[in-house]
Amino acid sequence: MDKFRMMFQFLQSNQESFMNGICGIMALASAQMYSAFEFSCPCMPEYNYTYGIGLLIVPPIWFFLLGFVLNNNVSVLAEEWKRPTGKRTKDPTILRYMFCSITQRSLIAPAVWVSVTLMDGKSFICAFSIDLNIDRFGNTSLLKGMSETEKLRLLARIPCKDLFENQELRVAATRYIKCISQACGWMLLLMMTFTAFLIRAIRPCFTQAAFLKTKYWSHYIDIERKMFDETCKEHAKSFAKVCIQQYFENISGHMQSFHHHHHNGDSDSEDEDKGKSEEDKLLGIRAQDDMNKVLWNWHTCKPPLALKKHHLDDEIEGALNGKVNGGINGFVKGHTHDMEKKEWAVYYSKV
Numbered sequence: 001m002d003k004f005r006m007m008f009q010f011l012q013s014n015q016e017s018f019m020n021g022i023c024g025i026m027a028l029a030s031a032q033m034y035s036a037f038e039f040s041c042p043c044m045p046e047y048n049y050t051y052g053i054g055l056l057i058v059p060p061i062w063f064f065l066l067g068f069v070l071n072n073n074v075s076v077l078a079e080e081w082k083r084p085t086g087k088r089t090k091d092p093t094i095l096r097y098m099f100c101s102i103t104q105r106s107l108i109a110p111a112v113w114v115s116v117t118l119m120d121g122k123s124f125i126c127a128f129s130i131d132l133n134i135d136r137f138g139n140t141s142l143l144k145g146m147s148e149t150e151k152l153r154l155l156a157r158i159p160c161k162d163l164f165e166n167q168e169l170r171v172a173a174t175r176y177i178k179c180i181s182q183a184c185g186w187m188l189l190l191m192m193t194f195t196a197f198l199i200r201a202i203r204p205c206f207t208q209a210a211f212l213k214t215k216y217w218s219h220y221i222d223i224e225r226k227m228f229d230e231t232c233k234e235h236a237k238s239f240a241k242v243c244i245q246q247y248f249e250n251i252s253g254h255m256q257s258f259h260h261h262h263h264n265g266d267s268d269s270e271d272e273d274k275g276k277s278e279e280d281k282l283l284g285i286r287a288q289d290d291m292n293k294v295l296w297n298w299h300t301c302k303p304p305l306a307l308k309k310h311h312l313d314d315e316i317e318g319a320l321n322g323k324v325n326g327g328i329n330g331f332v333k334g335h336t337h338d339m340e341k342k343e344w345a346v347y348y349s350k351v
Contacts, residue, residue, distance in 0.1 A: 052127025060110030067106025086301030118185030121178035
């Protein structure tokens with residue numbers, strides 16, 4: 001159990017690397033699923049195009065949605081987008097950065113599926129075999145005397161090896177369509193690579209400070225949520241321990257007193273230290289209504305991102321200085337004036 005806990009903590013601390021690993025696994029899974037998938041074209045004019053294009057579009061959409069489901073930042077993005085403004089304003093650039101980051105990772109597996117599908121060419125042949133012009137291959141005798149419906153039925157059987165009689169024509173047609181499919185696949189890979197290159201190359205040309213600011217606060221939102229969840233878990237654990245301890249103390253008071261008489265002072269001190277530690281973890285929140293109010297306020301009115309430690313230190317230091325000056329000047333505590341008393345020294349000369 002400890003090993004799984006350590007692994008979970010490692011994944012939480014290295015979430016970005018973990019999400020990149022998930023995207024890579026999904027990309028390999030998409031390629032493996034396509035290789036294990038048995039392609040069966042219906043070889044009917046009414047369904048060839050729908051089946052071929054559906055195989056090219058529907059699985060990438062599923063992989064894209066699955067990438068959003070497996071990404072933990074989706075819930076962080078939704079919570080930040082829907083939360084009330086309260087004392088903390090919402091920055092649209094941070095939301096756009098988080099959405100773009102999630103989308104980029106989710107597009108990896110669909111891009112691999114589409115690329116592998118186009119390189120293989122089976123779905124492309126199934127979808128566009130009915131639009132093929134056989135006159136380009138020099139064999140027009142096969143279509144003489146056929147109606148348009150019969151021509152469509154004949155062309156729809158090109159992807160099916162067992163249903164098409166003229167194998168030479170079928171091989172020539174499939175090679176022709178497969179070349180077009182592979183060309184589209186290479187063009188897609190080239191476009192994606194060129195787009196990624198432009199993003200990498202152009203990003204430093206813009207204001208790097210704005211990008212760093214957006215990246216910093218997006219990480220902050222994610223870390224803040226994790227820390228809040230951990231604090232709530234720790235508080236809930238301490239609250240449960242204290243509540244159960246008080247319950248048993250109230251129910252079995254005589255047994256508890258008898259139990260204390262038979263133990264030495266060291267054990268009593270250890271129990272008191274444990275009780276104090278659990279009490280300290282409650283942070284003064286000891287009622288259900290108070291905890292509900294804290295959780296509600298955290299959602300509706302998060303505290304502003306402006307730490308006031310230095311201001312408090314200055315105020316405390318000023319107050320202490322005022323008290324010291326008041327004591328030196330002879331005033332009683334509580335009756336000191338705002339203006340400091342000025343002392344004058346007069347020297348007399350005998351000359």
